[in-house]
Amino acid sequence: MATLDEIKTYAIEHHVPIMQDAGISFICDYIKEHKIKKVLEIGSAIGYSAINFALVSEDVLVTTLERDVNMYEEACKNIHLMHLDERIQILNVDAKEAQISGEYDLLFIDAAKSQYRFFFEKYAPLVSLDGVIITDNLSFHGMVKNPNLTNNRNTRQLVNKIRLYIEFLKNNPDFDTTFYALGDGISVSKRKPKN
Numbered sequence: 001m002a003t004l005d006e007i008k009t010y011a012i013e014h015h016v017p018i019m020q021d022a023g024i025s026f027i028c029d030y031i032k033e034h035k036i037k038k039v040l041e042i043g044s045a046i047g048y049s050a051i052n053f054a055l056v057s058e059d060v061l062v063t064t065l066e067r068d069v070n071m072y073e074e075a076c077k078n079i080h081l082m083h084l085d086e087r088i089q090i091l092n093v094d095a096k097e098a099q100i101s102g103e104y105d106l107l108f109i110d111a112a113k114s115q116y117r118f119f120f121e122k123y124a125p126l127v128s129l130d131g132v133i134i135t136d137n138l139s140f141h142g143m144v145k146n147p148n149l150t151n152n153r154n155t156r157q158l159v160n161k162i163r164l165y166i167e168f169l170k171n172n173p174d175f176d177t178t179f180y181a182l183g184d185g186i187s188v189s190k191r192k193p194k195n
């Protein structure tokens, strides 16, 4: 039997980037309060967030996508050890190309940051009318607010992409987005009601 603490310790020891505690509790509370039943997650890593979401309530079903085979295999192991095989479906696919169907109450984007906008646009049609899209890492360790925290060219480019994604969310004609300075920065986007 694995425990959440053991999975978290593994993540820390193996440098697997998992959600921060504040971000996880925020989403778990959201799932509980809004009686979310179906979650689609982009970026499973070793299954830590998916397992947390599924543990909120027995009627929560999670589909989660992971392109890295080693992460995927570790996630499968963890999901199995937590006895959640029936409620968490993990797919070893690249979310840029995957063909996913179904309707979800919550889309959680937590994969390659340079692709956030692409993931949002590709998967938003699968989100129910009163559903929600949550994105993590919008503060990117404080660098989005203060780009001088890094001199690395690639990191700066990534930070710039996150900025553009934030602008895209702010100006999106179909979604209203609220930003929370929690964990590594979270956004919650809800569809605007149609007139």
Ligand SMILES: C[S@@+](CC[C@H](N)C(=O)[O-])C[C@H]1O[C@@H](n2cnc3c(N)ncnc32)[C@H](O)[C@@H]1O
Pocket (backbone or CB within 6 Å): 017, 018, 019, 042, 043, 044, 045, 046, 047, 048, 049, 050, 065, 066, 067, 068, 071, 093, 094, 095, 096, 110, 111, 112
């Ligand atoms: C930040 S980690 C996810 C952490 C996880 N949500 C958690 O909190 O436990 C991001 C993961 O997204 C995966 N990823 C990146 N790009 C992807 C893509 N295009 N399709 C599927 N997975 C991707 C990475 O391999 C990595 O494991």
